[in-house]
Amino acid sequence: MSAYILRRLLYALPILVGVNLITFLLFFVVNSPDDMARMQLGDKRVTQEAIDTWKGEHGYDKPLLYNAEVGGLPSLTDTIFFEKSLKLFAFNFGQSDSGRDIGYDIRQRMWPSLAIAIPTLLVGLAISISYALMIVFFRATYIDFGSVVLLVAMMSISGLFYIIGGQFLIGKLFHLVPISGYDHGLEALKFLILPVVVGVVAGIGSSTRLYRTFFLEEINRDYVRTARAKGLRERAVLFRHVLRNALIPILTGVVAVLPLLFMGALIIESFFGVPGLGSYTIDAINRQDFSIVRAMVFLGSVLYIIGLIMTDISYTLVDPRVRLS
Amino acid sequence: MPVILITDALIFVLIAVGIGFGLYAARHEHLRGPWRQVGRSPVGVAALVVIVFYVGVGLLDSLHFHPLIEPVAPAAPAASSAQADQSADEKTDAVAQPVAATSTSDQAMSGQDATADEQDSFAATPASVLAEPTYSTQIISVLDLWLSGLRERQEKTFSAPFATQLFVKEAIEQPDGSVIRGYPRLEHGGAHLDDPSQRGVDILLRGLFGLVKGLIAWTALMVTLIAVLAWRGRQSFNDRASAIWRGETETPWRVALSALALMLVLSFVAAELAASYHILGTDKVGEDVFYQSLKSIRTGLVIGTLTTLVMLPAAVILGIMAGYFGGRTDDVIQYLYTTLSSIPGVLLIAAAILMLQVYMTNNAEQFQSLVERADLRLLFLCIILGVTSWTGLCRLLRGESLKLREADYVQAARSLGVRSSTVIGRHILPNVLHIVMITVVLDFSGLVLAEAVLSYVNIGVDPTMNSWGNMINSARLELARDPVVWWSLAAAFVFMFTLVLAANLLADVVRDAFDPRLRSAS
Numbered sequence: 001m002s003a004y005i006l007r008r009l010l011y012a013l014p015i016l017v018g019v020n021l022i023t024f025l026l027f028f029v030v031n032s033p034d035d036m037a038r039m040q041l042g043d044k045r046v047t048q049e050a051i052d053t054w055k056g057e058h059g060y061d062k063p064l065l066y067n068a069e070v071g072g073l074p075s076l077t078d079t080i081f082f083e084k085s086l087k088l089f090a091f092n093f094g095q096s097d098s099g100r101d102i103g104y105d106i107r108q109r110m111w112p113s114l115a116i117a118i119p120t121l122l123v124g125l126a127i128s129i130s131y132a133l134m135i136v137f138f139r140a141t142y143i144d145f146g147s148v149v150l151l152v153a154m155m156s157i158s159g160l161f162y163i164i165g166g167q168f169l170i171g172k173l174f175h176l177v178p179i180s181g182y183d184h185g186l187e188a189l190k191f192l193i194l195p196v197v198v199g200v201v202a203g204i205g206s207s208t209r210l211y212r213t214f215f216l217e218e219i220n221r222d223y224v225r226t227a228r229a230k231g232l233r234e235r236a237v238l239f240r241h242v243l244r245n246a247l248i249p250i251l252t253g254v255v256a257v258l259p260l261l262f263m264g265a266l267i268i269e270s271f272f273g274v275p276g277l278g279s280y281t282i283d284a285i286n287r288q289d290f291s292i293v294r295a296m297v298f299l300g301s302v303l304y305i306i307g308l309i310m311t312d313i314s315y316t317l318v319d320p321r322v323r324l325s
Numbered sequence: 326m327p328v329i330l331i332t333d334a335l336i337f338v339l340i341a342v343g344i345g346f347g348l349y350a351a352r353h354e355h356l357r358g359p360w361r362q363v364g365r366s367p368v369g370v371a372a373l374v375v376i377v378f379y380v381g382v383g384l385l386d387s388l389h390f391h392p393l394i395e396p397v398a399p400a401a402p403a404a405s406s407a408q409a410d411q412s413a414d415e416k417t418d419a420v421a422q423p424v425a426a427t428s429t430s431d432q433a434m435s436g437q438d439a440t441a442d443e444q445d446s447f448a449a450t451p452a453s454v455l456a457e458p459t460y461s462t463q464i465i466s467v468l469d470l471w472l473s474g475l476r477e478r479q480e481k482t483f484s485a486p487f488a489t490q491l492f493v494k495e496a497i498e499q500p501d502g503s504v505i506r507g508y509p510r511l512e513h514g515g516a517h518l519d520d521p522s523q524r525g526v527d528i529l530l531r532g533l534f535g536l537v538k539g540l541i542a543w544t545a546l547m548v549t550l551i552a553v554l555a556w557r558g559r560q561s562f563n564d565r566a567s568a569i570w571r572g573e574t575e576t577p578w579r580v581a582l583s584a585l586a587l588m589l590v591l592s593f594v595a596a597e598l599a600a601s602y603h604i605l606g607t608d609k610v611g612e613d614v615f616y617q618s619l620k621s622i623r624t625g626l627v628i629g630t631l632t633t634l635v636m637l638p639a640a641v642i643l644g645i646m647a648g649y650f651g652g653r654t655d656d657v658i659q660y661l662y663t664t665l666s667s668i669p670g671v672l673l674i675a676a677a678i679l680m681l682q683v684y685m686t687n688n689a690e691q692f693q694s695l696v697e698r699a700d701l702r703l704l705f706l707c708i709i710l711g712v713t714s715w716t717g718l719c720r721l722l723r724g725e726s727l728k729l730r731e732a733d734y735v736q737a738a739r740s741l742g743v744r745s746s747t748v749i750g751r752h753i754l755p756n757v758l759h760i761v762m763i764t765v766v767l768d769f770s771g772l773v774l775a776e777a778v779l780s781y782v783n784i785g786v787d788p789t790m791n792s793w794g795n796m797i798n799s800a801r802l803e804l805a806r807d808p809v810v811w812w813s814l815a816a817a818f819v820f821m822f823t824l825v826l827a828a829n830l831l832a833d834v835v836r837d838a839f840d841p842r843l844r845s846a847s
Contacts, residue, residue, distance in 0.1 A: 027676065035683070153822075158778065164801055168809075266782070301668055
């Protein structure tokens with residue numbers, strides 16, 4: 001098992017190099033370090049001198065990918081790409097282009113993101129699973145049909161409308177909770193309710209429908225027929241047999257997204273003014289702060305790869321027939 | 326003078342591919358069967374009817390051209406009524422004599438001078454106007470031409486649906502010279518009414534008139550359809566009609582006709598009412614929201630379909646190659662798609678769009694017009710969305726071709742020395758087509774929804790382009806007003822919801838028809 005994990009982690013290295021290369025190219029293919037300096041210094045008429053100092057301070061005064069002046073191996077290592085990427089692999093994110101410590105910012109902003117993402121995931125999971133189970137209990141009736149129509153309709157509504165509708169109804173019409181903002185400590189609770197509710201409602205449609213198909217797949221299996229044949233009641237069949245088996249694909253699916261919870265929900269966070277990682281990223285994109293964007297992309301890719309490995313491991317844990325090779 | 330924008334050209338390619346595929350599917354039973362099953366599903370047929378209406382609007386909006394500037398300046402939207410009358414008179418003259426004789430040219434030129442002050446948007450000089458037909462630099466589509474009434478009837482600012490007065494108070498000059506603050510009458514919405522209180526009756530009458538027109542059109546279509554069906558089935562007209570009425574036909578024509586009736590009546594009523602009201606209100610700059618919603622259809626459809634068209638070749642070729650050849654090829658392709666899919670999609674799109682913006686501001690001279698610029702950005706968005714979304718299909722196809730490679734008939738072909746390209750083309754590709762088709766249909770609604778979200782964070786389509794995302798984006802701040810300006814949001818919601826719901830329902834039916842696993846289960 002540990003050999004497998006180690007090998008997978010080694011596989012991740014070239015992928016992360018590739019991810020870095022892509023973000024790097026995307027940024028610098030049209031945008032030279034000079035442009036970046038000018039943007040950050042924020043003035044149309046900056047002297048070349050000021051630009052050079054800025055580039056020197058932030059480490060952008062080298063060739064981008066290939067340094068022709070020094071021969072041999074340093075021609076690849078003495079470049080912006082190599083210097084900036086190497087530190088990322090040690091999770092040393094360095095300073096943002098505006099001079100803040102990215103690592104510190106990420107550690108600070110991680111908590112609001114998690115405070116929204118974890119309740120959304122748990123509540124959403126609980127509601128979706130119970131609803132799907134209910135639909136399956138009433139399968140092939142009008143409740144089943146009506147629920148499926150409702151779920152498809154809910155899936156067809158853009159997430160933006162859930163957010164706008166939630167803000168408008170709960171926040172503005174009923175004045176129950178503040179529309180947006182954030183606070184520390186327990187005070188944060190009232191700011192969290194609305195994003196979590198909106199996140200849960202927006203996700204119910206697709207997840208419940210997916211879980212319903214998982215349950216229906218299990219319900220046609222032989223062991224279910226056996227359970228019914230020996231006289232178990234429908235409730236016992238559903239909870240003791242179908243639910244437990246259908247939980248395998250549901251939970252392994254959840255495991256894959258667990259690490260990504262750190263990244264925060266980009267849209268929800270920026271809508272509700274939550275100072276999490278999602279809004280951090282969007283702000284950085286709008287400010288064209290390359291260091292932050294690259295750090296976040298790197299972090300996201302690492303978490304994604306961890307999620308993939310965790311999915312594989314969880315398969316072996318819940319299903320002994322699956323062997324890792 | 327017709328103009329073909331890049332996305333237009335790709336839409337035509339897409340239609341060609343669609344027709345080609347349709348012909349191919351019609352000749353192959355394993356593809357024709359599932360499609361016939363789709364045709365027998367009432368939900369599928371109803372969804373198809375709705376989608377056909379959307380596609381029709383989208384196609385009309387894809388035929389672009391430079392409008393002809395008539396020898397005498399066309400009526401400017403802002404021209405006051407006296408000048409509008411004058412230029413209208415002259416326009417009729419000019420239309421009567423398209424190739425203007427010298428005798429009328431002086432007269433026309435004087436008319437040109439009179440209105441030239443307001444005509445700064447039209448760059449044509451009087452001399453060139455008379456020499457040969459000149460074209461406006463503006464690019465419009467056939468839909469714009471058709472809806473030119475809606476396009477040109479601009480108000481000053483917000484007005485509610487079916488309103489006769491502006492939504493905000495303004496200083497109005499009374500006939501006796503005094504100034505009061507109140508809600509001024511709209512310039513176009515309900516302008517034909519002398520007394521705004523008659524509005525209800527007027528709307529009802531016009532609505533009924535539209536309803537009758539819609540029903541007449543529907544009856545005509547229905548009679549033709551039944552006649553054709555009866556002729557093909559060698560039945561009498563009455564037998565066929567009663568079979569459809571009782572729902573005994575194999576294809577659910579009754580559902581199709583009901584859906585058609587609904588859509589036709591809705592469009593005719595809307596058309597009838599839109600001629601004299603702003604049926605969905607106007608936005609901040611006084612543009613008709615109904616017009617914006619109709620224009621947004623093309624954007625949504627282009628994003629939903631072209632993205633797939635762009636990513637399809639790469640996903641299909643690489644996926645099959647990875648699965649079929651295995652080894653080193655497989656490693657490289659797997660590395661490629663794992664890398665791409667591990668970058669958070671929104672970040673990749675954001676970075677790419679930002680880069681495009683920088684490029685466009687640095688090379689502004691390359692783009693002749695705003696429309697072309699917006700169009701290029703739309704295409705770029707499709708490409709980048711395609712780059713982020715092809716990995717899923719590629720992975721599916723790789724898995725399927727891995728399985729197919731071991732199939733007996735593929736082994737046999739290989740041992741007989743058939744070239745790899747032939748094996749792939751003849752044995753592998755036809756057997757993975759159903760996966761491709763399911764993915765294409767399933768992706769569509771997700772892409773339409775994604776457009777709205779991306780435009781909302783300003784990394785979607787160009788802000789000047791009509792799209793549902795831009796409508797929502799510009800309308801959401803107005804929710805803070807009191808009373809609320811809700812109609813832009815509602816319009817975007819209704820139009821988007823209808824399309825996505827129809828697409829989702831159709832996708833369900835298509836997936837059930839093509840997925841062999843599900844078919845055996847049910």
